[in-house]
Amino acid sequence: MSSRDPILIMGGGLGGLTTALALAQRGLPSRVLEGAPEFGAIGYGIQFGPNVFHVLDRIGLTGAVMDKADCPPAVLMRDALTGNELARIPTGASFRARFKHPYIIIHRIDLHNALLDACKYRQEIELVPEAMVTSFEERNGGVALSAADGRTFTGPALVGADGFRSLVRAKLVADGEPRPIGYVAHRTIVPISQLKADVHRQEVVLWGGPGFHIVHYPLRHGTLFNVVAVFRTSTHGERGDVESYRAELQHTYRDAHPAMRDLLAMMDLGRRWQVGDRDPIRHWSKGRVVLLGDAAHPPLQSFAQGACMAIEDGLCLAELIHAAGGDFAGAFRRFEAARILRTARLQLESRALWEFYHAEGIARDVRNETVADWDEAHMYRCLAWLYDGFQTSLEPSTQAQRRA
Numbered sequence: 001m002s003s004r005d006p007i008l009i010m011g012g013g014l015g016g017l018t019t020a021l022a023l024a025q026r027g028l029p030s031r032v033l034e035g036a037p038e039f040g041a042i043g044y045g046i047q048f049g050p051n052v053f054h055v056l057d058r059i060g061l062t063g064a065v066m067d068k069a070d071c072p073p074a075v076l077m078r079d080a081l082t083g084n085e086l087a088r089i090p091t092g093a094s095f096r097a098r099f100k101h102p103y104i105i106i107h108r109i110d111l112h113n114a115l116l117d118a119c120k121y122r123q124e125i126e127l128v129p130e131a132m133v134t135s136f137e138e139r140n141g142g143v144a145l146s147a148a149d150g151r152t153f154t155g156p157a158l159v160g161a162d163g164f165r166s167l168v169r170a171k172l173v174a175d176g177e178p179r180p181i182g183y184v185a186h187r188t189i190v191p192i193s194q195l196k197a198d199v200h201r202q203e204v205v206l207w208g209g210p211g212f213h214i215v216h217y218p219l220r221h222g223t224l225f226n227v228v229a230v231f232r233t234s235t236h237g238e239r240g241d242v243e244s245y246r247a248e249l250q251h252t253y254r255d256a257h258p259a260m261r262d263l264l265a266m267m268d269l270g271r272r273w274q275v276g277d278r279d280p281i282r283h284w285s286k287g288r289v290v291l292l293g294d295a296a297h298p299p300l301q302s303f304a305q306g307a308c309m310a311i312e313d314g315l316c317l318a319e320l321i322h323a324a325g326g327d328f329a330g331a332f333r334r335f336e337a338a339r340i341l342r343t344a345r346l347q348l349e350s351r352a353l354w355e356f357y358h359a360e361g362i363a364r365d366v367r368n369e370t371v372a373d374w375d376e377a378h379m380y381r382c383l384a385w386l387y388d389g390f391q392t393s394l395e396p397s398t399q400a401q402r403r404a
Contacts, residue, residue: 006031006126007321008143008155010133010168012039014307015293016161017115018314021059024124026322032119033131033145033153041112044187045219045226047204047304049383050101051390055315061114068110070218071102072204079368080209083257086371089379091204098380099387105204105226107219111307128153133167136289143288157288157328159317161310164276166295172286178276178298181354185230185273185301188266192218192225197262201225207260208367210360212252214260229267230275232358242269275300277351280344285332292317297343302353303386305346312390313339342389 007023009016012034020030048069056062077087089095091103119125132148136158143158160168164178192201199205204217211232219226231252233245246269253264277300284296293310317335324331359367 004029005142005154005156007157007159008033008145008153009159009161010136010145011161011163011295012036012116012127012129013041013161013163013293013310014112014115015310015314016159017112017119018055018059018311019159019161019292019318020125021115021119021122022315022318023321024119024122025059026318027124028318028322029124029126031126031128031153031155033128033133033147035132036129038129039112039116039127041108043107043109044189044228045217046106046108046111046307047217048104048106049303049305049308050095050099050103050387052308052311053101054390055311058315059118061118064114064118065106065111066104068114068220069104069106070221071104072217073202075103075204076200076206077371078205078207078257079364080207080213080256080260083259084368086208086368087374087379089383090376094376095380099383103204105217105219107224108307110220136168136171138287138289156326157290157321157332159290159292160295161292161314162295164294164298166291168289169284169291169295172289172291173281173284175278175281178278181275181277181300182232182234183230183275184233185228185275186267186269186271187273188227188229188268189219189224190227190266192223195225195266197259197266199259199263206357207257208357208359209253209256209260210364211358212256213357214263216263227263227266229264245269278347280340280347282340283336285329285336288328288332290317290328290332290335297339297347299343299347299350300354302350302357303346305350305386309343309346346386 006029009020009030009032012032016032020032023030053062056065073092075089075091076085078085096102119127133145134148136143136145142154142156145153160166162168199216201218207214213230215228217226231249233248253261278298280297284291292313294306299306316338320331320335356367
């Protein structure tokens, strides 16, 4: 099998499509396999920090993304019980001056479509829907994938961009299912004209409370309103009696600010996502197979950076594959070394921030008192490692090399 045959990418989400597009720009063909009947995305909002623009600029998508995005004036944190504003990160002119790029909010469908449209114009990319892969193996100097309908796909290497519950990871790492952390998330989008809650409608707002939080922000230039409600539950989100579930949720939010309860009344409780976690791992490749994005290093949602990391991965991996001249195993080892410290730090700091959001009792009092002293400069310094940190250098850091 030739190294110039199409690289197999399992998963047609943001990370998989970014990888395919970045490879195509370097003249490398790929075949993107998606299990769903068509390429698409779940229709909710997504936040993007300025670090992602280092990639969007390189793959030529900044304009298409900005056409569909909103730039909130600030990101706020409020106490979910009192409603008091705890912290404000201005994301306007001073933010852009510091980080060179904006902070944006965008409908995930719009973002995915921008990537998908760009991929459709590249002859190097083959998009294959309804390819439900059930197994894979290395053989004959390449990788062979078997699909549920009997088809077989072969290529010189496999990129597992198949998300949080990755089939590729299950075989490659074999570390079991993600660990439930006892929280469930609900997501809803409504026309902003239907919004009755007395809340900020332009900013990104997080209400942090004991065992629960809500995030909300506008989408599509102020016509839609995106709400995410998260709460701790003894049922781990398992399906059961809806009224009992609603009663448990209402009990959790019983002391919440009235605006939060108004937002909660809007939520579709029939759709829920169990929040899970994984420990950072040092290696997510073996031979000609590599993981990417949430399949490799899934963070909790605290920093809203999971999609950003997958997109960063896509460009970094494409550069390393191109430079490796057919040595896929070597490229994948260098990819791990280049990304491990950044992605592991995000996973670990996301856990700490998750606890920070949900502080209760004296911990909540300490949180509120501490945050009161944070000014704009302090918050920008805290975010610098994340928003300044992405580099497209082919060389891993010295620290990463020592740890490999």
